[in-house]
Amino acid sequence: xxxxxxxxxxxxxxxxxxxxxxxxxxxxxxxxxxxxxxxxxxxxxxxxxxxxxxxxxxxxxxxxxxxxxxxxxxxxxxxxxxxxxxxxxxxxxxxxxxxxxxxxxxxxxxxxxxxxxxxxxxxxxxxxxxxxxxxxxxxxxxxxxxxxxxxxxxxxxxxxxxxxxxxxxxxxxxxxxxxxxxxxxxxxxxxxxxxxxxxxxxxxxxxxxxxxxxxxxxxxxxxxxxxxxxxxxxxxxxxxxxxxxxxxxxxxxxxxxxxxxxxxxxxxxxxxxxxxxxxxxxxxxxxxxxxxxxxxxxxxxxxxxxxxxxxxxxxxxxxxxxxxxxxxxxxxxxxxxxxxxxxxxxxxxxxxxxxxxxxxxxxxxxxxxxxxxxxxxxxxxxxxxxxx
Numbered sequence: 481x482x483x484x485x486x487x488x489x490x491x492x493x494x495x496x497x498x499x500x501x502x503x504x505x506x507x508x509x510x511x512x513x514x515x516x517x518x519x520x521x522x523x524x525x526x527x528x529x530x531x532x533x534x535x536x537x538x539x540x541x542x543x544x545x546x547x548x549x550x551x552x553x554x555x556x557x558x559x560x561x562x563x564x565x566x567x568x569x570x571x572x573x574x575x576x577x578x579x580x581x582x583x584x585x586x587x588x589x590x591x592x593x594x595x596x597x598x599x600x601x602x603x604x605x606x607x608x609x610x611x612x613x614x615x616x617x618x619x620x621x622x623x624x625x626x627x628x629x630x631x632x633x634x635x636x637x638x639x640x641x642x643x644x645x646x647x648x649x650x651x652x653x654x655x656x657x658x659x660x661x662x663x664x665x666x667x668x669x670x671x672x673x674x675x676x677x678x679x680x681x682x683x684x685x686x687x688x689x690x691x692x693x694x695x696x697x698x699x700x701x702x703x704x705x706x707x708x709x710x711x712x713x714x715x716x717x718x719x720x721x722x723x724x725x726x727x728x729x730x731x732x733x734x735x736x737x738x739x740x741x742x743x744x745x746x747x748x749x750x751x752x753x754x755x756x757x758x759x760x761x762x763x764x765x766x767x768x769x770x771x772x773x774x775x776x777x778x779x780x781x782x783x784x785x786x787x788x789x790x791x792x793x794x795x796x797x798x799x800x801x802x803x804x805x806x807x808x809x810x811x812x813x814x815x816x817x818x819x820x821x822x823x824x825x826x827x828x829x830x831x832x833x834x835x836x837x838x839x840x841x842x843x844x845x846x847x848x849x850x851x852x853x854x855x856x857x858x859x860x861x862x863x864x865x866x867x868x
Contacts, residue, residue, distance in 0.1 A: 524548065542809070549811065558816050560800050566810035571637075573812075574665075576722075576804070578691035581640045584666040585610060588850060589629045593652060597850035598686070600669045608659035610648055613851055617656055618647035638663050671696040673703055676854060678868050681708035681761075685729070688721025688774040693728035700732065704759065710867040712860065713782075714766040716792060717849060720773025723801060723820070727752035730778060732759055734785050740777055741825070742801055742818040750818075763788035764863035767835055771795040780822045780833045790835040791863045799829025837862060 515521035531539065549563045564572050574580050584603020588595050594616040599606050610616075617624055620635040636644055645660045670692040673683035681703035685696060703711075727739045736756040743749050765779045765788045776795035782788035800816040807813060821827050839859045845852060854860055 520552065545809075546811070549813075553813065553815075558800070560798060560802055561816050562814045564804075564812040564814060569806070569810060569812045572814075573804075575668075576689055578668045578670060578689040579665055580668065581665055582637055582663050583608075583610075583644065583646065583661050584664075587616065587633065589633065592624065592629070594624055594629045594632060595851075596648075598669060600666050603666045604661035604664060605646075608646075608661055609657070610646075610659070611650075614648050614650055615652050615654075616646060616648045619644060623647070640665050667691065669695075671699050673699045675703060675706055675708065676712070676864060678864070679707050679709040680712060680864055680867055681706075681710070682712045682714065682854070682860070684714045685718060685775070685778075687718055688723075688725040688729070688778075690722060690725065692721060693725045696729045697732070700759075704761075708761060710762040710764075712764050712766065712863045712867065713778075713788070714860070715771050715775040715778055716766050716768040716859070717770045718772065718775035719770070720775050720798070723752060723774060723777075726774040726778050727754070730754060730781055732757065733763065733782060734758055734787060737785070738823045739781055740823070741821045743821070744818050762867055764867055765790050766859050766863060767792040767795050767833070768841075768859075769793055769796060773798045773801075776828060776833055777820065777822060780826070780828065783833065783836070784823045784826075789837065789863075789866055790833065791837045791839055791866070792835045792859050793838060793840055794834050795828070795832035797828050797830045797832030799827040799831075837866070 531544075546563075546565050553561050553563045571580065583605040584600035585596050585605045586598040588597050596605075596610060596612055596614045596616065599610060599612055616632065616636070619632050622632050622635050624632050636646060638644060640663055642663050643660055644663060645658060647656050647658050649656050668686070668689060668691070670686045670689060671683060672695075673681055676682050681700075683696065683699055683703070685692070700711075723740060723742065730739050731754045734754040735758055736754060739752040739754050741749055741751050763782060765782055767776065767779050767790055771779065771792075772795070776798065779788070779790055779795065783790050799819055801818040801820050802814050803817045805813045805815060819827060819829070839862045841849070841857075841859065845856070845858070854864075
């Protein structure tokens with residue numbers, strides 16, 4: 481794991497491939513099992529036949545198959561379904577399990593810099609003295625200045641057990657330090673918190689990947705034991721994750737009842753529910769336009785049960801759940817297979833949820849989002865105000 485966001489970006493970037501497809505080969509799985517959609521079969525077989533007979537260049541069949549797969553998924557016209565190339569699938573799979581192979585940091589890539597936004601506990605990066613807010617200036621002989629941010633990020637990522645030398649500075653343009661680290665499998669830091677003035681507990685929820693519920697419960701229990709009188713739960717810039725993790729995190733916050741309903745194409749339903757045991761502390765939830773999927777349903781459930789006041793800006797509006805299907809060549813298909821609904825039966829697709837109190841960040845605050853202190857964050861300050 482080097483940066484969870486980079487994994488998401490690299491998978492999403494594959495979508496552009498469909499617009500430049502020139503030749504298509506038939507995927508092995510379709511040839512073996514037969515086609516379920518005749519229009520797709522006719523089109524791809526015809527293009528493949530013509531290209532095989534007439535194309536004067538060298539054809540990389542695996543590359544063409546990847547392009548064809550991306551084009552197929554893009555043609556579904558569903559922004560949440562994606563094709564994951566084989567060389568990216570392992571990182572994607574590990575991330576969904578709350579893990580990753582690397583040095584244990586998440587970064588924000590700027591135009592001319594790479595800045596650390598999160599350092600995992602006990603990771604190689606933490607042991608090397610890298611902290612949140614530091615700037616990574618180079619790795620493996622490459623530098624951000626000469627080779628670009630993407631090249632340096634790519635150089636840092638790698639297999640467990642291999643070594644990487646990273647250069648970093650505490651300030652932009654400051655003195656450069658160097659550390660050699662061994663890449664390891666690192667558990668993501670998905671939930672953490674602190675006590676604010678007035679015994680208001682702040683809990684940041686980074687995502688809902690596997691293990692997030694356990695981390696959240698440990699943080700919540702610790703802050704309650706320390707005397708928390710109210711809670712601010714932050715799901716801004718949260719890309720979602722697993723419904724099971726989300727429901728387990730909501731259980732201690734909600735009364736007995738439905739948390740979420742998922743419905744398949746055939747009409748079968750899976751219902752997640754909470755029990756009667758819950759805490760009584762008042763809650764505020766921070767949301768924004770990058771609160772996606774499980775993040776906005778987390779907020780919606782608390783809002784619909786009148787358990788929380790939502791502060792921030794309107795959420796994205798995602799209403800479908802995906803399942804990942806591993807393909808025979810090591811690639812994968814992440815496909816929307818269920819629609820999901822809030823406790824009151826609302827589907828948020830294209831709608832999202834509106835905050836009870838709208839507070840926007842300035843462009844400068846958004847650009848510096850991960851590095852704002854509580855006093856610099858107007859959305860957090862509004863939540864503290866209504867709970868105080």
